[in-house]
Amino acid sequence: MARKQGSHSGITGPKVRAAALRLFARDGYAAVSMRAIAAEVGVQAGALYLYTPDKQTLLFELMKGHLEELLAAWAAEPKPEGAAARLEAFARFHIRFHLARPEAVFLAYMELRNLAPANFAAIEALRRAYEDELAAILRDGVAEGVFSVPDLRLATMAIIAMLTGVNTWYREGGRLDRAAVEAIYCDMARRMVAC
Amino acid sequence: MARKQGSHSGITGPKVRAAALRLFARDGYAAVSMRAIAAEVGVQAGALYLYTPDKQTLLFELMKGHLEELLAAWAAEPKPEGAAARLEAFARFHIRFHLARPEAVFLAYMELRNLAPANFAAIEALRRAYEDELAAILRDGVAEGVFSVPDLRLATMAIIAMLTGVNTWYREGGRLDRAAVEAIYCDMARRMVAC
DNA sequence: GTCTATAATTAGATAGAC
DNA sequence: GTCTATCTAATTATAGAC
Structure with a gap:
């Protein structure tokens, strides 16, 4: 044998x-x-x-690694001046990063309920930290007078949901390439919060 | 015993x-x-x-029932004149319907991969039919000259992802009630496609 | 570092009593 | 229409050989 x-x-x-x-x-x-x-x-x-040590830890480490990588990658992105330009940078970064690792993204969204409570709390904190990055951009844009946002938290959630939704339908070799998708979603995100 | x-x-x-x-x-x-x-x-x-007959059929019937109910409920909604008003009606209906049955919504999104191939195809056809309802509104709005949409299919997916995202964070008794959430999301959807 | 073997539990589904 | 009992197969995790 x-x-x-x-x-x-x-x-x-x-x-x-x-x-x-x-x-x-x-x-x-x-x-x-x-x-x-x-x-x-x-x-x-x-x-x-x-x-x-067990199957649960394997799941947790995968999700934690993904979200830590997401936060580190965003921290390493160049941040242009002005909230409008930073929103564009965020939208493009988000789509690019998420389309590059569809399996990890899918896992991080779908398997939250299979995390033990302590692990769930840790993952939620990381996710919240990422949401706060976008919320800060929107807040700055309102302060600068370039954005009009009826509700900061709802606009944050709406834009992230919209952007992440790309992963549910995007297929390599489809009608639009990544650059085109990025550009169109960028435009829709900008419109959502424009004055 | x-x-x-x-x-x-x-x-x-x-x-x-x-x-x-x-x-x-x-x-x-x-x-x-x-x-x-x-x-x-x-x-x-x-x-x-x-x-x-088995566990798989139980899952399929739940998802099929949910989507058929969704399509029937939308068909029964009053349809105002004008694409702008119909978009508002759609956005409000979508949020109202989805917040009323979070478990079925969650199931219909999360368990697609556990459907046998034939069942999956049936569910996808129902989902696509619903998406087409929104796409038709956007197309009419462009024809009427009241919407500006760089890509019809992407705008459809973006709006549905944004609206469905409400289910991931909305909690009864939270900061905003359903009517306020409906109104704010309606506004964001309108801005996304406005000329 | 990997294997084999195994313990203890649980799964989906069916048969037949009542 | 429901229960009890059961079949067959698969599960996580561990122990100990090599």
């Missing part, structure tokens, strides 16, 4: 996370067995527990 | 669907066992199979 043994080490950990992300996104956390993840990686189920 | 027997008939069927809806929405289709549904109804697992 073929028995793979020896040192593949150093890469199995990332492979486990990649396989879990792919399968969780495709079939849902509850529907994916540890055996299925192991098969995707090419090891036996027992070996997974060298890389994660 | 207490053994409930006799004719509770005529109400168990609806109770099964209601229990399945509640549990599927809360825990996810894959995480809910037939035993859990039975316990919620107050019967044993075997009894469920008098009301559904």
Whole structure:
């Protein structure tokens, strides 16, 4: 019987996370067995527990990693002068970042209910921090007199929902490329809050 | 041993669907066992199979029923003259209908991947029919010269994503009541497509 | 670091009593 | 119409060999 043994080490950990992300996104956390993840990686189920204490932690680490990467990437973006330009930068960044990792985005939205309470709280805090970035841009725009926003929090939620919605229908090789989609959504976001 | 027997008939069927809806929405289709549904109804697992051939059909019927109800309710709405007024009617209807049944809405968005292929196709057709209702309003508005829409399909998806997003954050007894939320989102939708 | 084997539990669905 | 009992298969996680 073929028995793979020896040192593949150093890469199995990332492979486990990649396989879990792919399968969780495709079939849902509850529907994916540890055996299925192991098969995707090419090891036996027992070996997974060298890389994660349990299935729940695997899910949490994936979601946490995604949101931390999102916040870090936005922090690293150049921030132009003026709220209008910063809103455009945010909209374009959001679409670009989210279209580049559809599986992680899907997971972060769909599997919140499968998080243990403490893990859920941590994820919600990260999400809220990201929303606050957009809220700050809108607040600045109102202060500058370039935006008209009836309700700051609702406008924030509306724009994020609108932008994230791209992931539900965008397909590579479709009618519009990413740049065109970015431009059109940018325009719609600007209109929503323009004076 | 207490053994409930006799004719509770005529109400168990609806109770099964209601229990399945509640549990599927809360825990996810894959995480809910037939035993859990039975316990919620107050019967044993075997009894469920008098009301559904299997778990998959139970999910499909819930989603199909929700979307058919959505289409029928919109068809029954009064349609004012003019695309601008019809857009307002659509936005208000969408928020009102969706906030009234958060569990069914959640299910219809989250459990698409757990549908068998044929069932998925049927659900997608119903969803597309609903999207087409909004697309027709936007097209009429462009023809009337009251809307400016860079891309009809993207504007349709953007408005629906924005409106449906209300369900993710709205809580009864929160800062704004439903009427206020309707009004603000209506305003944002109008701005998005206004000339 | 990975395997095999296994414990303890639970799943969807069916059969037959009442 | 519902219950009890059961079949078959799959689940998470652990123990110990190598």
